[in-house]
Amino acid sequence: MVDDYIKFVELIYDKSGIDLSQYKEKQMKRRLTSLRDKKGFSSFDTYFKALDSDETLLHEMLDRMTINVSEFYRNYKRWEILKDEIIPGLAEGKPSLKVWSAACSTGEEPYTLAMLLSDFYDLNNVSILATDIDENAIQRAKMGLYPERSLKEAPQDKINKFFTQNDKMFTVRDELKQAVTFKKHNLLADSYPKNVDLIVCRNVLIYFTEEAKSTIYSNFSKALKPNGVLFVGSTEQLFNPSSYDFDVLSTFFYQKVNK
Numbered sequence: 001m002v003d004d005y006i007k008f009v010e011l012i013y014d015k016s017g018i019d020l021s022q023y024k025e026k027q028m029k030r031r032l033t034s035l036r037d038k039k040g041f042s043s044f045d046t047y048f049k050a051l052d053s054d055e056t057l058l059h060e061m062l063d064r065m066t067i068n069v070s071e072f073y074r075n076y077k078r079w080e081i082l083k084d085e086i087i088p089g090l091a092e093g094k095p096s097l098k099v100w101s102a103a104c105s106t107g108e109e110p111y112t113l114a115m116l117l118s119d120f121y122d123l124n125n126v127s128i129l130a131t132d133i134d135e136n137a138i139q140r141a142k143m144g145l146y147p148e149r150s151l152k153e154a155p156q157d158k159i160n161k162f163f164t165q166n167d168k169m170f171t172v173r174d175e176l177k178q179a180v181t182f183k184k185h186n187l188l189a190d191s192y193p194k195n196v197d198l199i200v201c202r203n204v205l206i207y208f209t210e211e212a213k214s215t216i217y218s219n220f221s222k223a224l225k226p227n228g229v230l231f232v233g234s235t236e237q238l239f240n241p242s243s244y245d246f247d248v249l250s251t252f253f254y255q256k257v258n259k
């Protein structure tokens, strides 16, 4: 008999185009089983039948499979390395940079990138593509409204310059917003941008199977210009960077070899 969960994965793929089989099975199954139980279904079969005809249930399920946790300047020291050691080399002689924040969640990461690039470029010349599979997250990112805690690692001068504060909520100012373009994009299914100078993709690859990760690294390598840089998250270091034409610049930073 086909496992109830495996069948569910197939049905969700047919319905939404989202391939749960490319996410680590143990973790994903645990997350979805707990939601399913909470909703009062004892099998994935009955759960699918219900969400097949109930958009709210479906969206709740998709919301559970995407983990949207993020914050501005997450792991602050790595953003310092990006600013002090990586961007100067990338920006040399270039009037602008093509930057992609992949799996950007609710926008903290691409807005951080825009603030950081404002030290190198006029923001009118900065254009960051920010993508995520989750449309709700993208809507929130476009709104640009954040609680104080998500800015706890952000430098005070940048907060003063790029946010307006209303009580305990902070709104991204238009000059920062206009530097970022948000789009829906599935890293496992959609085509990748080309000729990118810098790809930032953090804290999503950990959820994928080894095969899926390998395909994504290889797609990132193809998406980058020669000498372009990939910035990954904690515990997402590449096992064998040279097989994707990457040199290690520093932990978490990989440069596409120029050949």
Ligand SMILES: C[S@@+](CC[C@H](N)C(=O)[O-])C[C@H]1O[C@@H](n2cnc3c(N)ncnc32)[C@H](O)[C@@H]1O
Binding pocket: 066, 067, 068, 069, 070, 071, 074, 102, 103, 104, 105, 106, 109, 131, 132, 133, 134, 137, 185, 186, 187, 188, 201, 202, 203, 204, 233
């Ligand atoms: C933990 S957040 C990471 C946010 C940000 N990069 C950071 O490090 O703070 C993971 C994001 O990956 C997104 N995601 C999950 N699967 C994806 C896929 N197949 N394609 C694109 N984004 C995906 C989720 O929707 C979620 O917003």
